[in-house]
Amino acid sequence: MSDRAEVVIFWILAVPLVVAAAGVVVARNAVNAAMCLVAAFFCLAGVYVLLTAHLLAFLQVLIYAGAIMVLFLFVIMLLVTSGSAEPRERVKVMQVLGAAAAVGVGAVVIRAVIEAGALPMRTVGPEFGTVKAVGRLLFTQYLLPFEATSILLLVAIVGAVVVAKGKI
């Protein structure tokens, strides 16, 4: 892919990504926020493809935009009653301070990125980021963490059932 095309595609994906992410925070209705988040995840999957992370882009759509967001939407449907749009409340001082602190943290991080310089990409082979290459890595060097992940997911399933069933 030519250099110019990559820049164009990056901006085509990055601008909707940031807009959708901002929509999650701005939306008054939880369902609208969830829909904005799905859009953000799809744009992010595109950015992953630009980074030649094909397997991760695929998993991003499957797991995040698919499974996790379906879970969120189910819980929203269960819990959020009709007329759920948040009433326009007075903004608290702590919220303003919190937003300012978040922007401050963001400024520090972006300054660190700028100070790190351009960090040019290395050329990689055609195998980079494919299912074969990542899978081989997961089943050799990262075999133990990979198997531990299955225990983590099992514990999460059992925990979710136990917590959601009983009363707190």
Place this chain on the structure above:
Amino acid sequence: MMPASSYLALAAVLFTIGLAGVVVKRNVLVVFMCIELMLNAANLTFLAFARQSGNLGGHAIAFFVMAVAAAEASVGLAIVIAVFRTRETLQVDEVTSLKN
């Protein structure tokens, strides 16, 4: 090739938006979504550095982050449901029984 710094800057912006949402929003479900946004920003950083260094390790870590995010979402939403059952609220500042 585009330099890695543009991807890192994008991740920083995403992280900031997520952090602002966690601090500002009061609906616990939206707070959860903003946490997912922050996890995704971290994933983007991992992938950008993996591409920049030509090392696939970042992809493996991003994979594990996704698994942890799935586990976190399921347990977190279960806790939300359990709290809603007794309190009938989704506002984070109305659940204060651990205070004092």
